[in-house]
Amino acid sequence: MNLQSPYLITDMSQEVFHCEEELQLDSGESLPEFQLSYTTQGHLTAKKDNVIWVLHALTGDANAHEWWSGLVGEDKFFDPTKYFIVCANLLGSCYGSTQPLSENPKTGKPYYYDFPNLSTRDMAKAFDKLREHLGIEKIDTVIGGSLGGQVALEWSYSLQEKVKKTIIVASNAKTSPWTIGFNEAQRMSIESDSTWGQNSPDAGKKGLEAARAIGMLSYRHQDIFETSQKETEEKTDHFKVSSYLRYQGQKLANRFNALSYWVLTKAMDSHDLGRGRGGTAKALSEIKSKVLSIGINTDLLFTKEESQFISKNVPNGTYREISSIYGHDAFLVENEQLNYILKSFYLENNG
Numbered sequence: 001m002n003l004q005s006p007y008l009i010t011d012m013s014q015e016v017f018h019c020e021e022e023l024q025l026d027s028g029e030s031l032p033e034f035q036l037s038y039t040t041q042g043h044l045t046a047k048k049d050n051v052i053w054v055l056h057a058l059t060g061d062a063n064a065h066e067w068w069s070g071l072v073g074e075d076k077f078f079d080p081t082k083y084f085i086v087c088a089n090l091l092g093s094c095y096g097s098t099q100p101l102s103e104n105p106k107t108g109k110p111y112y113y114d115f116p117n118l119s120t121r122d123m124a125k126a127f128d129k130l131r132e133h134l135g136i137e138k139i140d141t142v143i144g145g146s147l148g149g150q151v152a153l154e155w156s157y158s159l160q161e162k163v164k165k166t167i168i169v170a171s172n173a174k175t176s177p178w179t180i181g182f183n184e185a186q187r188m189s190i191e192s193d194s195t196w197g198q199n200s201p202d203a204g205k206k207g208l209e210a211a212r213a214i215g216m217l218s219y220r221h222q223d224i225f226e227t228s229q230k231e232t233e234e235k236t237d238h239f240k241v242s243s244y245l246r247y248q249g250q251k252l253a254n255r256f257n258a259l260s261y262w263v264l265t266k267a268m269d270s271h272d273l274g275r276g277r278g279g280t281a282k283a284l285s286e287i288k289s290k291v292l293s294i295g296i297n298t299d300l301l302f303t304k305e306e307s308q309f310i311s312k313n314v315p316n317g318t319y320r321e322i323s324s325i326y327g328h329d330a331f332l333v334e335n336e337q338l339n340y341i342l343k344s345f346y347l348e349n350n351g
């Protein structure tokens with residue numbers, strides 16, 4: 001018997017939104033035009049009141065049903081038979097949106113190192129153009145983790161009453177010096193690759209491997225390494241964790257490019273919801289939607305205190321915590337806990 005439902009096939013589309021308008025950026029520069037790759041799943045209700053907008057983290061893409069398969073998909077919490085689920089690739093990312101390898105319309109050649117600095121505010125602004133293009137007046141929920149949570153918070157601030165619920169997972173209102181430090185060390189690794197500076201899609205590839213290895217140390221907690229990378233025999237070299245980090249570096253470098261990684265980490269560094277708005281606490285106090293901020297007890301990168309700061313300072317905030325040995329990346333892994341937290345939040349907030 002074939003028990004497979006046709007919903008995922010019939011209800012999903014992957015498209016590219018081309019915006020011909022110039023996008024003014026925080027840096028003072030602009031993009032003459034841009035594109036965003038995005039997916040939609042499900043259908044808008046007649047009232048257009050069932051939109052869930054999912055934002056991915058640093059190296060994710062528009063396929064939320066793949067990287068958040070425990071939350072998005074048929075019979076999952078965000079079920080396309082109930083919701084219209086949108087997920088777009090961040091501006092600057094290399095999964096179909098405008099990024100440093102895209103053609104600069106002014107020169108007819110790839111931007112490479114001329115690509116402008118982006119901010120989380122710019123990324124939110126680009127998403128808002130897509131929202132308008134899709135004819136979406138109101139969003140039920142914006143949800144994002146890590147860098148995606150930072151962009152979600154920025155967007156929620158500017159959407160005001162146009163969004164009902166904002167869910168920020170393992171993220172913050174302003175990037176900490178600690179996180180900027182990790183990003184800087186990663187960019188130093190990329191810079192030290194002798195191919196960095198070349199006009200090539202592979203420029204900085206070995207450096208990106210090292211960068212990801214550094215990044216992994218911030219995305220995990222010591223406890224998960226004690227479990228998954230513990231040696232079972234006496235050794236003086238060739239440790240499991242060494243091959244693990246090298247493998248993770250190669251895996252990322254084979255699916256991402258160093259220029260895009262550079263741009264996205266720079267955007268993360270400059271994230272500050274309160275910039276030009278009287279500080280983070282004041283900016284948070286002006287957010288209109290209900291906010292669920294989810295922290296992770298072992299997150300060394302975006303600490304749970306940073307998540308608590310969000311819920312404490314918005315007018316209508318709730319804090320919940322994931323308990324995990326994973327560390328920061330628990331938001332991509334601990335689906336059972338996330339499901340439980342989301343169910344309670346939606347029950348308390350009228351579905």
Ligand SMILES: CC(=O)SCCNC(=O)CCNC(=O)[C@H](O)C(C)(C)COP(=O)(O)OP(=O)(O)OC[C@H]1O[C@@H](n2cnc3c(N)ncnc32)[C@H](O)[C@@H]1OP(=O)(O)O
Pocket residue numbers: 057059060061067229240241242243244245247255329332333
């Ligand atoms: C097109 C795209 O792929 S984009 C979307 C995918 N990525 C994203 O969305 C980004 C977010 N996702 C992630 O960051 C990750 O996938 C996570 C956090 C969800 C899970 O991380 P993973 O790397 O799968 O898990 P984990 O840290 O346990 O590592 C497992 C991998 O390391 C390998 N590994 C484990 N220990 C070792 C070791 N000692 N030496 C070498 N390799 C090792 C495993 O064989 C496994 O390999 P595989 O990925 O080829 O199956």
Ligand SMILES: N[C@@H](CCO)C(=O)O
Pocket residue numbers: 057058059060145146147219329332
């Ligand atoms: N694992 C995440 C790290 C940052 O949250 C990613 O690669 O996007």
